[in-house]
Amino acid sequence: xxxxxxxxxxxxxxxxxxxxxxxxxxxxxxxxxxxxxxxxxxxxxxxxxxxxxxxxxxxxxxxxxxxxxxxxxxxxxxxxxxxxxxxxxxxxxxxxxxxxxxxxxxxxxxxxxxxxxxxxxxxxxxxxxxxxxxxxxxxxxxxxxxxxxxxxxxxxxxxxxxxxxxxxxxxxxxxxxxxxxxxxxxxxxxxxxxxxxxxxxxxxxxxx
Numbered sequence: 001x002x003x004x005x006x007x008x009x010x011x012x013x014x015x016x017x018x019x020x021x022x023x024x025x026x027x028x029x030x031x032x033x034x035x036x037x038x039x040x041x042x043x044x045x046x047x048x049x050x051x052x053x054x055x056x057x058x059x060x061x062x063x064x065x066x067x068x069x070x071x072x073x074x075x076x077x078x079x080x081x082x083x084x085x086x087x088x089x090x091x092x093x094x095x096x097x098x099x100x101x102x103x104x105x106x107x108x109x110x111x112x113x114x115x116x117x118x119x120x121x122x123x124x125x126x127x128x129x130x131x132x133x134x135x136x137x138x139x140x141x142x143x144x145x146x147x148x149x150x151x152x153x154x155x156x157x158x159x160x161x162x163x164x165x166x167x168x169x170x171x172x173x174x175x176x177x178x179x180x181x182x183x184x185x186x187x188x189x190x191x192x193x194x195x196x197x198x199x200x201x202x203x204x205x206x207x208x
Contacts, residue, residue: 008032010054010089018044023094033090041076041093042104048080048089049109056080056089059110062117064124066097066151074150076103076126095126105131123149 004027011025011034021040026033036044048056060079067074073094080089095101105128107113117128118137125147128134135141139148146153 005030008087008089010034010048010087013051013054014044014047017047031088031090033092035092035094038093038095038100038103041078041091042106042109045078045080045091045106046109048091055082055084056087058083059106059112059116060088062106062113062120064120064126064149066124066149068151070097070152073097074101074124074126076120078106101125102127102129104129105134107131123147125150 007027014022021037023035048054058081060081063077065075074097076093078091120126122136122138
């Protein structure tokens with residue numbers, strides 16, 4: 001007989017502070033998942049990070065889930081961990097796919113949110129108000145076919161292969177990436193030849 005796992009104590013604490021902004025919770029495979037309103041998401045996450053006894057100081061991931069059911073909301077997902085307490089909590093923010101796909105950035109809380117939010121923006125079309133540099137990170141900035149991880153995105157894209165190739169070849173990455181990002185690419189040419197060959201072969205051992 002399987003014993004039910006109790007939800008994280010953070011759930012009740014959140015309800016006491018945020019009331020109806022905590023929509024519901026569930027325990028799935030031992031993980032506690034809390035659903036919160038879009039407009040209070042930043043407040044909830046800040047409280048979880050900064051409140052003594054919660055101390056969710058590590059943002060493990062930000063992602064999103066789009067379901068095949070067109071009536072089901074897109075879910076923005078924050079995976080949090082308290083390093084000191086060795087505790088995890090998943091916070092989900094339901095977003096109406098036919099409405100506003102906009103939430104407040106948590107870059108001010110965790111600087112590691114920078115590229116994570118950019119990836120969700122790029123793949124799902126969720127925008128993050130207050131993000132310091134919100135732009136595509138996997139697709140080029142002028143990519144115009146939509147958001148590849150949305151379920152309404154066609155398997156082969158919205159354009160013909162010929163048009164996709166034309167746009168890819170016409171893209172100018174130097175116009176859309178920072179000097180810091182470009183310098184990483186340029187630095188490859190300054191590496192010793194043996195190191196470049198090892199990287200080209202996909203070796204991941206220590207490089208001195």
